[in-house]
Amino acid sequence: MADTETTRTPAGGTTIIEKKGSGGTILIAIVLLLAVVIGGFYLFSRAGSQNARDNAVTGAATSVSSAADKVGSAATDSK
Numbered sequence: 001m002a003d004t005e006t007t008r009t010p011a012g013g014t015t016i017i018e019k020k021g022s023g024g025t026i027l028i029a030i031v032l033l034l035a036v037v038i039g040g041f042y043l044f045s046r047a048g049s050q051n052a053r054d055n056a057v058t059g060a061a062t063s064v065s066s067a068a069d070k071v072g073s074a075a076t077d078s079k
Helices: 024-077
Strands: 003-008 014-019
Touching: none
Parallel strands: none
Antiparallel strands: 003 014
């Protein structure tokens, strides 16, 4: 919203002067929006890598479990 100032001249005329803002509010809004977008991208990309890491650990644990079962079976069969 622009501030206005009205001045009356001695000849009876009226001059209206509008004072406009510098646009700083728009600049701050753009910077905040950019920060939110970058933050969201960062969080979602970290969640994906965390899921991949969890899946890799689960796969390794399954392989170790399978190998342990085979060793147990071999030990039982050798008796």
